[in-house]
Amino acid sequence: MPTCLWACNGVLAHVWLVRASRYGEILKTHILGCPCVMLASPEAARFVLVTQAHLFKPTYPRSKERMIGPSALFFHQGDYHLRLRKLVQGPLGPDALRALVPDVEAAVCSTLASWDGNVASTFHAMKRLSFDVGIVTIFGGRLDERRKAELRQNYSIVEKGYNSFPNGFPGTLYYKAIQARRRLHGVLSDIMRERRARGEPGSDLLGCLMQSRAGDDGALLTDGQIADNVIGVLFAAQDTTASVLTWIVKYLHDHPKLLEAVRTEQAAIRTANDGGRLPLTWAQTRSMALTHRVILESLRMASIISFTFREAVADVEYKGFLIPKGWKVMPLFRNIHHNPDYFQDPQKFDPSRFKVSPRPNTFMPFGNGVHACPGNELAKLEMLVLIHHLVTGYRCGAPPHRFAIYSLLVLVDQSSRWAPAAATPLDPSSQLPDSAYTYSYCYMLHAPVRIDRAINLWGHSLLRWHNT
Ligand code: HEM
Secondary structure, three states: OOHHHHHOHHHHHHHHHHHHHHHOOEEEEEEOOEEEEEEOOHHHHHHHHHHOHHHEEEOOOHHHHHHHOOOOHHHOOOHHHHHHHHHHHHHHOHHHHHHHHHHHHHHHHHHHHHHEOOOOOHHHHHHHHHHHHHHHHHHOOOOOHHHHHHHHHHHHHHHHHHOOOOOOOOOOHHHHHHHHHHHHHHHHHHHHHHHHHHOOOOOOHHHHHHHOEEOOOOEEOOHHHHHHHHHHHHHHHHHHHHHHHHHHHHHHHHOHHHHHHHHHHHHHHHHHOOOOOOOOOHHHHHOOHHHHHHHHHHHHHHOOOOEOOEEEOOOEEEOOEEEOOOOEEEEEHHHHHOOOOOOOOOOOOOHHHHHOOOOOOOOOOOOOHHHOOOOHHHHHHHHHHHHHHHHHHOEEEOOOOOOOOOEOOEOOOOOOOEOOOOOOOOOOOOOOOHHHOEEOOOOHHHOOOOHHHHHHHHOOOEEEEEOO
């Protein structure tokens, strides 16, 4: 899920929630001069994304396509999209994920260890974690550190320019990002060349893309198509997962009783694993019922992908409304997730609501239909493993509440320090320096839609984690 969509989600969703409550579940508006139909009902979302998906194609600004790579699967529909999807789904499916648990756990432990005694921001740390997990999924843990550093460095430049004004003058963020994108392409081509020279494409995501043959002539994907899709998957995986993880930290902090219950669930697993000396297993990650519900409720509350865009490829009629060819269509996930008809008391963070499955098409944090997120199980696995190690190895103390001012679209970096359970206990009587407080910060853009929640985020509380 490209971040342009992701980044403008919260603010627009707030505006549209207000409009939808005033004008109903289907309404027409203009965005930057483009006529656009917004759909806030589960039936309408299903119509666009599932039953009549062939009548609506994905649509993104040209500059974003250029930045990620025009051959990335989420820009396409039809045969090419289906082919790519099958390829990507394999390495993200249950069998592959089962084998990935040790790598995800290693990435989580290394992230937590790097917080020990260091200044870090929660969101940036989570981004690093999601990037590492993305790399392991794509390259199967076979990437040497030099290559990984090259990818990380260039990718971060691409990211910085991604939402900038598409101005190709040298020195601009956009220009730098396009240059970095070229270098990324070069690094990926080198990796593919090395694999071919060794005669080992591999069974990871990159290997699957390299070996895929299509059509009667058995044509392979070109290196350009493969690079676009590798960069696309990294894009789709990183900020999304990191954002939800940051929200989870905040929600757990805000609900101490729930945090205790989650800790109890996870402590039992840790005890069964000889106090954490044995690795987590796939079966154990499947048995974390309460933690899983916390993740689902965080996905619902935060609704970090608040909506998606499609474009009608023909005149389409829906319930007596005409959607002319070329118009944009937007299923509004957040509005559905926050509609009291489907989720009672929707502003309340209540994981127990997921003891019962939501009604069909009312819960779509990962989208729906042909373009639904193929990385959803990987994202959940990463969250489960992170929560396991965080709550069993670290404790969130009574917060000395502190406040930080956000400005729209600007991320505020705050200091934080994470103390591991196994380290020398902190002296509770000593005055901890400012950097000893972990600050879970979130994009203002992702503020839940009610004003009181938004205000809450302007004065977001600090967390303190220390030894258990
Ligand atoms: C909590 C984390 C995540 C959330 C909330 C999320 C959400 C979504 C959503 C809503 C879509 C559908 C967009 C649309 O219909 O226009 C999507 C698509 C996609 N996601 Fe995710 N995603 C997450 C994590 C990941 C991860 C970890 C990966 C890969 C490793 C991934 C890869 C993709 C890809 C490749 C697509 C495009 C699929 C297609 O067009 O067929 N996502 N994601």
